[in-house]
Structures are given as C-alpha cells and as structure tokens.
Amino acid sequence: MLQIGICDDETLLLDEIKKITEDCLQQQRTFSILSAYTDGKELFYDIQDGRHFDLLLLDIEMPGLSGMELAKRIHELLPDALMLFVTAHYQYAVDAYELHIFRYIPKNQLRERLPHALKDAVSLLEIQNTASYVISRQNHLERIPLKKILYIEKDGKNAVFHTAVTEKPGKSRTEPDTFQARHVRKTLTEIFDELNSEEFYFIERGYIVNLRHVTEISRTDCILADGTHLPISQNRLSEFKKSLNRYWRDKV
Secondary structure (H helix, E strand, O other), X not given: OEEEEEEOOOHHHHHHHHHHHHHHHHHOOOOEEEEEEOOHHHHHHHHHOOOOOOEEEEEOOOOOOOHHHHHHHHHHHOOOOEEEEEEOOOOHHHHOHHHOOOEEEEHHHHHHHHHHHHHHHHHHHHHHHHOEEEEEEOXXXXXXXXXXXXXXXXXXXXXXXXXXXXXXXXXXXXXXXXXXXXXXXXXXXXXXXXXXXXXXXXXXXXXXXXXXXXXXXXXXXXXXXXXXXXXXXXXXXXXXXXXXXXXXXXXX
C-alpha cells in the first residue's frame, strides 16, 4: 500500500489535488493512504516522528517553510520518496536539480498533467519495490532490493555487496542508516550482467556503483550520499559523467 502526502497552503487547490489523485489511483486500482497538509512544517514534523511516505505532492510557493526547503529536508530523511512539485514557476527546476524531483506540474494544467505524472510515479514505485538481486549461497537465499545496494567491490575471488539497511525494529527514520556487507563468490562482470539495470555503472575494474546513491564526482573519486569515496578509472571518467548526467536528467 502506497503512502502519499499532499501539501498546499491553498485549501481549494489542496482539495482539487487530492480529488484528482484519489480518482487516478482508483482507476489504476492502486491501494493507498492519502494524507493532506496545509502546513509544510506539520508534514515535516510527522516525517521526523517516523511517518513514511512513498510519494509526495508539494506546492513550492508556500509561506514560512517553502516547498523547496521542505523537499530538501524530506530528501535527507526519505531519500527514496518520489516528489512532485506543483508550481507556476519553472525556474525552480534548476534549483531543485540535486533533489531528483520526479515531475513538475503547472498549476494551470493540473487536470491534464497530474494524472499522467501519478501513473508514471506509481509504475516507478512498483518497479523500485520489486526489483531485486538474489544472493544464493549454501543453505542461504536472500533477496536484496536494488535500491538498497550502495556499491559492489571486488575482494579477491569474491564480490562484496555494500547495502544500506534502514528497516530495523524500533529504528526511527531520523536515525542514520546502518550498513551491511555480503560476500558472493562471483566476478564483478558476472554480477553486473545479472543486475541488468541502468542504475549501476562500472566506475573502475574493482567497483560497481549504484547511480541513485551518487551525489558528486571529482577528477578521481565518486562520492556517495553516505560520504563514501570510491575511485574512478580515468579511462571511464568522461563516459561516467555522461551516464550520471543522463540518470539525473531522467529522474528530474
């Protein structure tokens, strides 16, 4: 079941967005819980208290805590949540580039554009929630969601999966992630072929990185959201930049 949050300080517009969203999800037969807010601070407080959202529809031009600032704060706590901006000003798209905003919906085209954006968002969430890699070892079988894989490195004859773990009993969403490493007796080339996902990139002979967790690249390093620095092959740097740009562009 999808958890969806809607935030707009204009009550009439909030009701319209909620109605369009309800109708669209009903047509798609998508089970969801919708929560509406007229104050961005209230939405953020709920997230701080552990409330999870898969999808958020935010107005940008709100008094007090703007939609842009709200999105930045939410992204820190819910990096996997999809966010749609409802706005009359497209110049915000440049400022929010690093947040990977899923879609921008003009206020004067809500009924034309929002249903299509919601359909695409739900499809993407379904893929993200089901796409996984299965690790099979003696007496052990484990499914790892692709979105949780930070990077994979070579360690002798093994491939080591470094994954983020956020779902722990009693863990607050405001606590930092913990991490796990899993060893698989396969080559990185075998792993890369089995992943078969455009989200992964061979940045160096000994490393495969998940593009969704990359926040920055330098002339020598790839930097992940958790602060991890991974070496980049100089021969692959130019193509990696292009691939990362395409990935970021498509996400926006």
